[in-house]
Amino acid sequence: MLNETINSFIRHLLYILTLYLIHHQLIYITLSHIHKIQIKTTSSSPPHIMAIARWLNRTVGFFVFFLLDIIDFLLCFTYKTLDFFFESEWKPCYCSTPLEAQGKTGKIIVSERGEYSKVVSMTRTKIHFDEISDTLYSRGPSLLMRLSKLVRSVKCFNYKGLIMRRNVVESCDHNDHQSKKKLCGRNKKRLMTLNSTVVEKSPTTPRWSDCHCSFCTSWLPSSTKDSLFVNVQQPKDNKKARDNVVFIHGFLSSSSFWTETLFPNFSDSTKSNYRLIAVDLLGYGRSPKPNDSLYTLREHLEMIEKSVISHYKLKKFHIVAHSLGCVLALALAVKHPGAIKSLTLLAPPYYKVPKGVHAAQYVMRKVAPKNVWPPMQFGASLISWYEHIGRTVCLVLCKNHRLLESLTRLLTLNRMKTYLIEGFLCHTHNGSWHTLHNIIFGSGGKLESYLDHVRDHVDCDVTIFHGGKDEVIPVECSYGVKTKVPRATVHVIPDKDHITIVVGRQKDFARELELIWQKSTKTC
Structure with missing residues (x-):
């Protein structure tokens, strides 16, 4: 444990030092750029003002994020101590190396070509491979990664592993260079090296820093552990529904985003002919929040298929998805191309990744560019880059969401519904952190192929809605989807943002x- 602490301290020290040098160089370059502009333009010209604004944003951001780096560094050791005190176990975080952090979930980190990109979880019947986003471990600059690997290599110098080839698992001693060379030479592309550490799975009970209220833990009874919470509105008198609609909410939200806004505003004709299904995604609302899950795309899709598609025996259905839900909606369309009757996407987070650029890192820097202004970007940067600060926010707000809801009702004299607070705060840090990185950032390299598949193999209407003042996902993302799927129709709603594209105009959106x-239905 002492070695881990020393290694972690050195890595963080290198991180802060490298960050300081890089930002110092950026400020110097920016100042030089400003000086050149001053020579070429007058002080009243708009480019000059914009350049000064950018310089101020970067300069202030340097000091703010430098301070946040130090705070997150200190919180890392604070939470390790508190975890040991409350749970009698040291909990590795993503400040650790991938090999150390595999104890976090009881899953084994898989290395392909020297990069940590997959996780393998073994059951009695099969082996699962999940893709994890490298932004979980490498959120810093490439120079920092190299420095961290120098420290990491000391601990990972000598160990035994497993080599997997097709369906055969063979033991391999790393000291036996000759046998390893022969084996790798025969099938170089199919080899993956696994660390052989065996770790017990973490319990599914909430952690000490998570909320333990009856709402957040309603999934703990054995009958609901393996299925999502689904809110269904169907025709009365057991009348058979003519069509099915699946609603998938966005990041930091829940099914109440749909049930409190759209469901009451649908016409009587729709309520008598459609079965409306709104689901709480894994880790949100009343759905399971296992702390041993990595909340990967496979896990989210399997839970939706099991809890919605299979449970309600859906052969054909419409999909309405918002933000994060758009990624899952496109993945479902790729997996069930013949079942989709229409695809409605609200603010899809599609960023066209340039060739030669790492997709997950690119998307992360587009969503959370480490700016202090505008506030939305600062908030996105805070929860994307800082694991322990994000956990502190969850500890203060999510763990006390009942109190916040009560205060809101008291201050507004019960005139304000609190379903948005419920959706925003009823989750665990483990769930939101992994979903953000593994789905929103990690899917950056997949969405393009998903859209190509929808264009060529999914025969349904694609409609996109986007708020004209959306500061979370820019409107260009929707136009990017239109470029990939020409038949898609894009509706930009003026003066609406990421939330008010639905909230506040629910009657109009229900009609649409x-x-x-x-x-x-007529087309089919």
């Missing part, structure tokens, strides 16, 4: 959805 479903 009904027209989309009616049109697709």
